[in-house]
Amino acid sequence: MDEIARVEQMVAEGLITAEEGERLKAVLRSVQEADELEAAHAASEGGEGLDARLVTSPPNGDQAPALVPPAPLPTVPVTTPSPPAQPATPPTAAMPPASRPALGADAPRPTVPAEPGRPGANEGARGDGRQTQGRAPKTDDQAAEASAPAGxxxxxxxxxxxxxxxxxxxxxxxxxxxxxxxxxxxxxxxxxxxxxxxxxxxxxxxxxxxxxxxxxxxxxxxxxxxxxxxxxxxxxxxxxxxxxxxxxxxxxxxxxxxxxxxxxxxxxxxxxxxxxxxxxxxxxxxxxxxxxxxxxxxxxxxxxxxxxxxxxxxxxxxxxxxxxxxxxxxxxxxxxxxxxxxxxxxxxxxxxxxxxxxxxxxxxxxx
Structure with missing residues (x-):
């Protein structure tokens, strides 16, 4: 049973009202659409297996982005290079685009914040201890408290x-x-x-x-x-x-x-x-x-x-x-x-x- 069906079942059982059910289903659909858009965006930036690149016009609410073929690569003369100097810093592999958890039974749970003042407050909640979506990423244990004075x-x-x-x-x-x-x-x-x-x-x-x-x-x-x-x-x-x-x-x-x-x-x-x-x-x-x-x-x-x-x-x-x-x-x-x-x-x-x-x-x- 997917999340939408679960919400409908909860409405049928009287656990939530029909209006609350519709709002929850709207959230689930919005998150799913955001997932799909971001995945498409990441694929277009990666460029693997694509025959065209996405070019956007200034946002006006009417025109959709158009696909245009990439420009041909310029011809570069081949020369015999001198032995390359050892770089001062080893090159770093490009990081993959960030991804959001997919919807479904196997998807990780969003953050369920702990009580303030207890261990885990304002951190991602997963059984394996990894950070999850739902709060802005923390760089240290005090990050959540930095937005307000101590005490x-x-x-x-x-x-x-x-x-x-x-x-x-x-x-x-x-x-x-x-x-x-x-x-x-x-x-x-x-x-x-x-x-x-x-x-x-x-x-x-x-x-x-x-x-x-x-x-x-x-x-x-x-x-x-x-x-x-x-x-x-x-x-x-x-x-x-x-x-x-x-x-x-x-x-x-x-x-x-x-x-x-x-x-x-x-x-x-x-x-x-x-x-x-x-x-x-x-x-x-x-x-x-x-x-x-x-x-x-x-x-x-x-x-x-x-x-x-x-x-x-x-x-x-x-x-x-x-x-x-x-x-x-x-x-x-x-x-x-x-x-x-x-x-x-x-x-x-x-x-x-x-x-x-x-x-x-x-x-x-x-x-």
């Missing part, structure tokens, strides 16, 4: 389906939470708080599930829409399957979103992975390392005044739009963006598999 207090939110709206109230000494189902409560933890959910209990979707669907259903309950109010300085640790997220004035965000749009205004640190949906953030990056990964969708970033950051962005299949402070590049279907604001103390990495990166500087009064 930051977090509120962890696990939601299978529903929207999340978060505001900040400096007069509070502890968070407050409500949900339209009345099932959401707060539990104190060593890292801050966790939104605890009632209903069918922790992990009820995950029994006997494998492949991407297990990662998509990594939430721990179904509380409906959640409203959360935080004291000043708290961050959000997000593990959501389907739903839209709005953060207003929350300084720090980390975690994952499977399907839905995310808007976050006035961030100071971010480490986020999204499978399918549009991500829009405004960020004042002045220290630390920050990362946003979006598999399928648009990624829009506004760097706020006071940012002191080096930016590197990459789109595997799609386009990049950036302000004059940044340098963009394009090759076939892929695009890049780089730039430095101030002295570049902080680092911001942006990655989109299939979609668009929009990057600019400015202000954001939406929060």
């Amino acid at each position: 930051t207090r977090w509120v962890r939110v696990d939601v299978v389906a529903g929207d999340l709206d978060v505001h900040v109230d400096p007069s509070l000494s502890e968070p407050k939470v409500t949900s339209d189902s009345g099932e959401a409560t707060l539990e104190a933890t060593d890292y801050g708080y966790r939104v605890a959910l009632g209903g069918k209990g922790e992990g009820f979707f995950l029994r006997n599930l494998e492949g991407p669907l297990a990662g998509l259903l990594a939430g721990r309950g179904r509380p409906g829409d959640v409203e959360l109010t935080l004291p000043a300085g708290f961050g959000i640790d997000l593990v959501m399957t389907t739903g839209d997220v709005d953060l207003h004035g929350v300084p720090y965000l980390r975690g994952s979103l499977s399907a839905g749009d995310l808007d976050a205004y006035g961030l100071e640190g971010i480490d986020l992975s999204s499978l399918a949906g549009d991500v829009s953030v405004s960020l004042r990056a002045s220290s630390g390392r920050h990362r946003i990964l979006n598999t399928a969708g648009e990624l829009e970033v506004v760097l706020l005044p006071g940012s002191d950051v080096t930016v590197n962005g990459d789109v595997s299949i799609g386009e990049v739009k950036a302000g004059p402070e940044f340098t963009t590049g394009r090759r076939l279907m892929s695009g890049t963006v780089t730039g430095t604001l101030g002295t570049g103390v902080a680092r911001l990495d942006l990655k989109v598999t299939a979609g668009t990166i929009k990057l600019k500087t400015g202000t954001d009064d939406r929060g």
Whole structure:
């Protein structure tokens, strides 16, 4: 049974609603399409067994890329070379293009984040210990923490389906939470708080599930829409399957979103992975390392005044739009963006598999 059929079975058994099932199936199809597009892109760049090369026109939404035959190779006179000098550095073999896990029962599971503060938090979860898709790649054990100061207090939110709206109230000494189902409560933890959910209990979707669907259903309950109010300085640790997220004035965000749009205004640190949906953030990056990964969708970033950051962005299949402070590049279907604001103390990495990166500087009064 493939992932789509499993979702349909869960709808039939009443484990999820028909609307939730359609959203999950849309995510699975988006990921599959991104896999196929990236595989085709990698094959076209490899050039093995191809009689034509892909040439793209400026993106206008109307014209499809055209195939044209490669130009003939120029004739090079043959001469008897002198004995070659020994190179100072041995040549390095070209690395193969990065690949994404295929859908199916044998595919590796996406990241299922561990509890913050426990071993394995914010790292790929596989039985063999290898890194998996679902979070931006880590270069060391402290990478996930670099987007927020040491000692930051977090509120962890696990939601299978529903929207999340978060505001900040400096007069509070502890968070407050409500949900339209009345099932959401707060539990104190060593890292801050966790939104605890009632209903069918922790992990009820995950029994006997494998492949991407297990990662998509990594939430721990179904509380409906959640409203959360935080004291000043708290961050959000997000593990959501389907739903839209709005953060207003929350300084720090980390975690994952499977399907839905995310808007976050006035961030100071971010480490986020999204499978399918549009991500829009405004960020004042002045220290630390920050990362946003979006598999399928648009990624829009506004760097706020006071940012002191080096930016590197990459789109595997799609386009990049950036302000004059940044340098963009394009090759076939892929695009890049780089730039430095101030002295570049902080680092911001942006990655989109299939979609668009929009990057600019400015202000954001939406929060």
